[in-house]
Amino acid sequence: MGVVTPPTDRTPKQDRSRATRRRLLEAAVACLAEHGWAGSTVSVVAERAGVSRGAAQHHFPTREDLFTAAVEYVAEERSAALRALPVQGRTAVVAALVDLYTGPLFRAALQLWVAASNEEQLRPRVTELEARVGRETHRIAVELLTADETRPGVRETVQGLLDMARGLGLANVLTDDTARRQRVVAQWAALLDDALN
Amino acid sequence: MGVVTPPTDRTPKQDRSRATRRRLLEAAVACLAEHGWAGSTVSVVAERAGVSRGAAQHHFPTREDLFTAAVEYVAEERSAALRALPVQGRTAVVAALVDLYTGPLFRAALQLWVAASNEEQLRPRVTELEARVGRETHRIAVELLTADETRPGVRETVQGLLDMARGLGLANVLTDDTARRQRVVAQWAALLDDALN
Numbered sequence: 145m146g147v148v149t150p151p152t153d154r155t156p157k158q159d160r161s162r163a164t165r166r167r168l169l170e171a172a173v174a175c176l177a178e179h180g181w182a183g184s185t186v187s188v189v190a191e192r193a194g195v196s197r198g199a200a201q202h203h204f205p206t207r208e209d210l211f212t213a214a215v216e217y218v219a220e221e222r223s224a225a226l227r228a229l230p231v232q233g234r235t236a237v238v239a240a241l242v243d244l245y246t247g248p249l250f251r252a253a254l255q256l257w258v259a260a261s262n263e264e265q266l267r268p269r270v271t272e273l274e275a276r277v278g279r280e281t282h283r284i285a286v287e288l289l290t291a292d293e294t295r296p297g298v299r300e301t302v303q304g305l306l307d308m309a310r311g312l313g314l315a316n317v318l319t320d321d322t323a324r325r326q327r328v329v330a331q332w333a334a335l336l337d338d339a340l341n
Numbered sequence: 342m343g344v345v346t347p348p349t350d351r352t353p354k355q356d357r358s359r360a361t362r363r364r365l366l367e368a369a370v371a372c373l374a375e376h377g378w379a380g381s382t383v384s385v386v387a388e389r390a391g392v393s394r395g396a397a398q399h400h401f402p403t404r405e406d407l408f409t410a411a412v413e414y415v416a417e418e419r420s421a422a423l424r425a426l427p428v429q430g431r432t433a434v435v436a437a438l439v440d441l442y443t444g445p446l447f448r449a450a451l452q453l454w455v456a457a458s459n460e461e462q463l464r465p466r467v468t469e470l471e472a473r474v475g476r477e478t479h480r481i482a483v484e485l486l487t488a489d490e491t492r493p494g495v496r497e498t499v500q501g502l503l504d505m506a507r508g509l510g511l512a513n514v515l516t517d518d519t520a521r522r523q524r525v526v527a528q529w530a531a532l533l534d535d536a537l538n
Contacts, residue, residue, distance in 0.1 A: 153519045161442065168407060178458040178459075179459060180455065180456075180458070182379055183459065190350070207345065211383040215389075244486055251458070255455060255510075257514060257515065258377065258451060258452060258455045258514070259377075260515060261377070261448070261514050261515060262375075262376060262377040262379075262380065267515065268464060271515045271516055273515075274515065297432075297528045297531070298526035300413050300524045300525045300527070300529070301528055301529075301532065303521070303524075303525050304505055304525045304528060304529040304532075305506035306506045306508070307509045307512060307525060308504045308508055308509050310507075310508030310512065311503070311504035311505055311506065311507030311508030311510075311511070312504045314388065314451075314507050314508070314510075314511060315456070315507065317454060317455070317458050317505060318454065318457060318464065318471065319468055319472075324500070327497045327500075328412075328497045328501045328504060330497070331494045331497035331498055331501060332497070332498070332501040334494075335498065335532055336534050338535075339532050
């Protein structure tokens with residue numbers, strides 16, 4: 145007695161709440177990616193996260209709150225991971241940027257995006273979210289590619305690369321497009337390197 | 342009497358049937374673009390086209406038949422229009438190719454694509470349709486850009502351009518992205534022209 149303290153007693157309430165929140169956000173992105181907007185409700189996500197429906201609603205009062213927060217949270221996690229990569233050549237950077245658009249995060253964002261195009265309630269929130277995530281991704285891309293945006297055309301070159309990455313993500317939704325994508329990425333990484341030098 | 346024949350008498354039955362089919366297909370694409378897959382049924386499309394539900398089902402026995410046929414029909418119309426363009430410089434060609442991805446056809450195809458990612462019944466048909474439309478668009482792009490695909494990298498250069506166009510289409514779904522898109526297209530058209538020469 146007095147030697148082993150049960151772990152829950154050492155976990156502050158705030159940390160547990162934060163962990164619950166994170167579990168809900170990760171379950172929400174996985175749910176959206178797999179089942180689409182129509183199949184994604186707060187109840188389904190709460191069950192998947194192993195959290196009570198009441199606790200889920202304490203964190204996220206509405207379905208819109210939960211899913212926009214989820215896409216934003218995962219996008220921030222991915223951005224942070226990208227910024228933490230060691231300094232690399234441009235070909236590796238282009239591949240890493242394109243990877244942002246080929247996993248469950250992109251699938252989830254796409255589902256939210258398309259749902260927002262038909263649902264007025266969701267539209268302003270998703271539009272604002274996408275603008276924020278888009279600006280942040282652009283900033284990271286410029287930094288990792290060591291692109292000098294004071295030179296004419298450089299800004300648009302980088303933007304076009306991210307548009308290409310988004311299009312490659314879309315091409316990967318129904319089929320595994322990995323082999324073709326790698327060839328396209330290799331070729332455009334070389335063209336981009338020429339354009340930025 | 343005998344001078345004015347009512348127009349319906351001069352229209353063969355087959356022509357009327359073809360016109361009905363076309364009205365249904367165009368209404369289906371508009372419906373999908375505006376209301377998404379969940380809001381698009383055969384009844385809604387029949388009403389929009391001014392055709393009876395029975396006549397609609399005579400042409401398209403299932404919902405999947407109607408909507409995949411609709412996206413294919415409109416894609417073919419757009420391809421034919423693109424092939425009929427007068428010979429132009431590469432910048433104009435790039436702009437015309439990107440335009441394929443920014444109107445109601447792209448919106449409709451996107452809705453079908455995302456629905457197919459969650460619905461097993463739709464998935465194989467949409468996957469096959471997208472592969473076919475993708476190959477055809479690539480062929481047209483190579484031809485209009487006078488790109489020599491026997492040279493290494495040229496095939497991937499053109500593919501990457503179409504991936505960028507698809508990504509630009511996606512960026513235009515929630516907001517009017519025209520001004521930014523025009524700058525990106527101008528810059529990438531110049532990069533492409535260098536790469537293809």
